[in-house]
Amino acid sequence: MFDGGFLTTQLDKVIGWSRKYSLFQYPFVTACCGMEFMSTACSHYDISRFGAEIPRFSPRQADVLFVVGTISHKLSPVLKRVYDQMCNPKWVVAFGACASTGGFYDNYATVMGIDRILPVDIYIAGCPPRPEAVLDGLLQLQAKVEGRTTGESGLVQTSG
Amino acid sequence: MAPEELIETIRERFGDAVLGSHTAHGDATVVVTPEELRNVCQFARDEPQLRFELLLDVTAVDLSKLPEWETRFELVVHLRSIENVAILRIKVPVGEEDPRVPSVTKIYPAANWFEREVYDMFGIEFDGHPDLRRILLYDEFEGHPLRKDYPFDRQHPLVPLREAWTPGIAWKLEERWGQYARDRGEPPA
Numbered sequence: 001m002f003d004g005g006f007l008t009t010q011l012d013k014v015i016g017w018s019r020k021y022s023l024f025q026y027p028f029v030t031a032c033c034g035m036e037f038m039s040t041a042c043s044h045y046d047i048s049r050f051g052a053e054i055p056r057f058s059p060r061q062a063d064v065l066f067v068v069g070t071i072s073h074k075l076s077p078v079l080k081r082v083y084d085q086m087c088n089p090k091w092v093v094a095f096g097a098c099a100s101t102g103g104f105y106d107n108y109a110t111v112m113g114i115d116r117i118l119p120v121d122i123y124i125a126g127c128p129p130r131p132e133a134v135l136d137g138l139l140q141l142q143a144k145v146e147g148r149t150t151g152e153s154g155l156v157q158t159s160g
Numbered sequence: 161m162a163p164e165e166l167i168e169t170i171r172e173r174f175g176d177a178v179l180g181s182h183t184a185h186g187d188a189t190v191v192v193t194p195e196e197l198r199n200v201c202q203f204a205r206d207e208p209q210l211r212f213e214l215l216l217d218v219t220a221v222d223l224s225k226l227p228e229w230e231t232r233f234e235l236v237v238h239l240r241s242i243e244n245v246a247i248l249r250i251k252v253p254v255g256e257e258d259p260r261v262p263s264v265t266k267i268y269p270a271a272n273w274f275e276r277e278v279y280d281m282f283g284i285e286f287d288g289h290p291d292l293r294r295i296l297l298y299d300e301f302e303g304h305p306l307r308k309d310y311p312f313d314r315q316h317p318l319v320p321l322r323e324a325w326t327p328g329i330a331w332k333l334e335e336r337w338g339q340y341a342r343d344r345g346e347p348p349a
Binding site: 073074076077080106107108109110111115116117118119 | 297298301305312313314315316319320
């Protein structure tokens, strides 16, 4: 009756479902995107509706690293260290144009996208992104955490 | 004090050490030799008629992209007199070979970090500075990025760069990065 495969599959689903609704974030905020992050976190947009309302300022207690803003090469060892201190499983969100690609910076000081130094799960576009975009990014991350894949269009496939 | 009077006062005191002068928008500008920079600052600060108590800024200009230039750099010092309501701009020509000027930190302690910034960005060295090292960039950085011959996007990463991966999008580090690495004599990644 309790075939091993059957039980394991169900457990994965339960774990994925519970993880996606209790994402503790580490906000690594360096620039103007932080204002939009605050806006998203506060009551108007209320990120706590999605279970991600608790910022943890210790990387050891965080599940997802929000890199919010421009990262310079001088700062990159700090960011790398914060990432290394986080416990598995862990996810990284590149919040805004600068964290995703370097944005309009093309100079001697700026890291041209944090995926040069960290593996990134979700990129949120915008300069800075609107709170709706942030919430959409969070939902995409939740789908990824739960184990669903994204299609070619980049949209989350909610079935299957 | 009118800017013309200001220039006249400095010219009277320093004579040939003043290489040039002009006024613009109510500010006076004097170009002086590096040897006399400290004396001019001391005079501007202590002379009762002048009393420039406040150092506003120390910066520099790389002139090498201009159609015509003689000395490559120009150090610019801005002084402010609150007492006499005046601004004095002192410029000092700095040569390309061994760019070096005397520090004014003994006269204006506020110049300390400004001079470190000029050293960081232009590589101009200040004789007599108590702590001349980079202030904005990190010690591993090679070169001085505000020099016109510095490639504006040449970077010196502190963390080893990873091959980025994104599902569905295959890309690698840009060609120009490899080019810079080859310029520096590093083996290809």
